Amino acid sequence: MGRAGEDSEENNGRETKRRGVRASRTRLEHALANSDLEKKTQIALANRIADLEELEQAPRDLVSRIFREQRVDARSIERVAGALGVPAETLYKAVDDDPASAADGDPPRPRPRRLLVPAVLGLLAVAAGVLIFRELPVVAEARCSLGEWLQTSATPEDRLGVVIAGFPGDRDDVASALLSRSLRSDPALAPYLSVFRSCRRFDPDGVGAIEEREKAIRARARRILQRRDAEALLWGSVRDGKARVRIVSNRSGLASATVGVSGKPIRVEEARVEVPVPLDRPEAALADLKAMMLALMAPDSERRRQLQAEASRSFAISLDWIRASVVSLRNLRRRIDPSLDPRRFAMVANQLCYEERLLGDVDDDVARYRAAERACTDAVEARPKALFPLDWAVARINRASVRIRLHRFAPDRAGALERLAAAREDLEAGGGLLDRHLTPQLWALSRRNLAVLFERLGELGAEGRPGHFFERSVDASAAALEVLNADFQPVDWAITQQNYCLALYQHGIRLGRAGRDRVLEARGRCALALEKLPRSGAPLSWAMVQNNLAVTEAILGDLEQSVDRLRAARSAFTAAQTVYSRDRLPAKWAEVEINLAELACNIHRLGGDERELDIATEHGEGALEVLNDRGIERYRRYTRALLGRIAACRAAGPGNCRCSP
DSSP states (O other): OTTTOOEEEEETTEEEEOBBOOOOOHHHHHHHHTOOOSSSSSSHHHHHHHHTTTTOOOHHHHHHOOOOOOBHHHHHHHHHHHHHHHGGGGGGGGGGOOEEEEEETTOOOOOGGGGHHHHHHHHHHHHHHHHHHHHHHHHHHHHHHHHHHHOOOOOTTSSSSEEEOOOOOOTOOHHHHHHHHHHHHHHGGGGGEEEEEEEEEEEETTTSOOHHHHHHHHHHHHHHHHTTTOOOEEEEEEEEEEEEEEEEEESSSSSSEEEEEETEEEEEEGGGGGGEEESSSSSHHHHHEEEEEEHOOOOOSSSHHHHHHHHHHHTTOHHHHHHHHHHHHHHHHOOOOOTOOOHHHHHHHHHHHHHHHHHHHHHHHHHHHHHHHHHHHHEEEEEETTTTTHHHHHHHHHHHHHHHHHGGGSSSSHHHHHHHHHHHHHHHHHHHHOTTTTTTHHHHHHHHHHHHHHHHHHTTTGGGGGHHHHHHHHHHHHHHHHOTTTTTTTHHHHHHHHHHHHHHHHHHTTTTGHHHHHHHHHHHHHHHHTOOOOOSHHHHHHHHHHHHHHHHHHHHHHHOOOOOOOOHHHHHHHHTTTTTTTTOOOOHHHHHHHHHHHHHHHHHHHHTOOOOOOOHHHHHHHHHHHHHTTTHHHHHHHHHHHHHHHHHHHHHOGGOOOOOO
C-alpha cells in the first residue's frame, strides 16, 4: 500500500510511482470554514494567496486542483496552508481517508461480513485513541512545531511581517482570527503588511517565575520571527471576554518607543505592554494596539524602514484611527478634572476638537461639528487668555474653523451669517495675539481661515458688498502664501492656493465677461495646487481641488459660450467623483452633482439638446436626495432653486433658458 500522499498503481502489469501529493478535500473544507476569510470560498482563498505572495493573478486553477484532490507538489499545499493559517501536514490526504483510492478504478475487495462490525468498532476505538493522543498538550505542541518548520513562506522584502499566535483560553481562536482579519482588512495598513497565523500558544501562567517564563516566551517568539523574517508577533491570553494582547518585536533586548495612545504620547516598553481588546467591541483598543505594534518594529533594511514610516503615516491619518482616537479622547477628557490639571484637559479638548472636525468633514455630519465646537469651547475656558495667551489663541482659531463649517447647516441666510460672525470674532481675537515672525505657522493658519470666512461672506452677499469680501479673501490667502513653503508644507500650500482660486472665480463669475481674467487666474491657482497634491497621497484634498478646477473650466465655457469647454469640465467633475463616491462621501458627491446639473443645463442652453435637461434633472435630484438626508440646508436651498430653473428651461426653450442664479 502507498503511504500518505503517495500512491501506486498497476499499469500493464508493472507498478509505477505517481508523482506529487494530494490534500484531503474534507480537511481543506474544514480548514476553510474555520479560517478568517470573510467569504469561505475557493476564490477568496486564491485571492488571499495572491495577496500574501504579491501575485498579479490569483492561482484559482491551483486551488481548484488541490480541492479536487489532484496530485500537486508539496509546496503548493504549503501555500494553501499558509493562506488558511494551518500547518500543511493537517491538510494531507492519507490513504485511510479514502480506502477506495488504494487502487483507483478497481472495485473494493469483498470483505467477510462477519468481520465487518468488529473491524468498524476496532477502527473507531483506534481513531478515538488517536484523537485523544493528538490533543495532549505535548503532542499538539510537537505537531505545531513540525507544521511551522514545514511552512517556508516568509515576509516579502516590500512588506512588514506580523505573526499572530494562538491565545490560551481561546479554544476556537476567535482572538487570533479577529486580529488577523483586522490587520488584513485595514485599508491604511494592509498594503504594507504580510500577516501570518501561528498555532503556537504562549501561556504566561505556567510553572516557574514570571520573569523566566516571559523570557522563555520571548526567545521562542523571536525564533518564529526569524523564520518568517517578520517584525512583530502578537500573543497573549483570553479572559473575561477580552484578549489581553502582548507584543514581541524583532528588536534585540527589550524594546521601547514613544507612541500616541488614547490621545496622549507615552513611552511604552515592549515587555510591559498589554492591550485589553474587548472581543465584542474591539475598535478603539485595536487602534492603540496597531499604533504600538508599528512603533516597536525594528526593520533591518532601508526599504522596510521606509515602509514602517509610510505605514505609520498612513495609519495616523486613517479614518479608523481617528474614529477610535475620538472615542479614547472622549473617555480621557471625562477622567480629567480641569480645575486640577487645566493644561492636560485643554490639550485633550483641543485635539478632540480637531479630530471631531476632521470626521465632520468626511461625514458632513452636523453632530460631529457641534461636538467639535463644544470641545474647542472647553479648551478656551480651561486656558484663560490672561495666563495662557497662545493656547487661548489656538483654541479660538480652531473653534472658528468649526463655526465656518457649521454655517452650511443653518436653516436660513440669517442663521448662516450669524455663524460666520461668531467665527470672525474668534479669528480676530485669536489671530490678533499672533506674531507673524514669532509664530509664523499659526499666523498663516489664522490667515487661511480668514480667507475661507471672507469667501463665504462674499457668496452670501454680506453687507451688500460681495466683491469687498472676495478681495479680502484673496488678500488673506496671499498673506498666508508669503509664509508657507510649497516644498516643506505642500498640502497647506496647495489648500491655500485652492482657497485663492475659489475667491477669484466666485468674484469673477459675478462680474460676468469683465471677470474672465479673474477666472483664468483662478484656474491657474487650482492647477498649481494639484501639482502638489498626488491623488494617491492626499485623495480628499486632491478631489476638492479637482472639483474647483472643473468649476473654473465650466465658468470659462459659459463666458465663452463654448460647448466643448463645458464638456471638458464635465470630464473634470467626473474625475473628482472617483474619490467623492456616493457610498463613501455622499455629501461631497452631492456637491459635484450640483455642479454637473448646472453644467448640463448650460450645455442645453448653448446647444439645444433636450437630453441634457434630463441629465441635469437626474444630477439635481440625486444631489437633493443626499442633501435632504444630511440636512445641509445651504446647498439644499440652492439645489431646489436650480431644479426650478431647469424646469423653466424645459418650458421656455434654449433661447430663454437661465441656468445660473
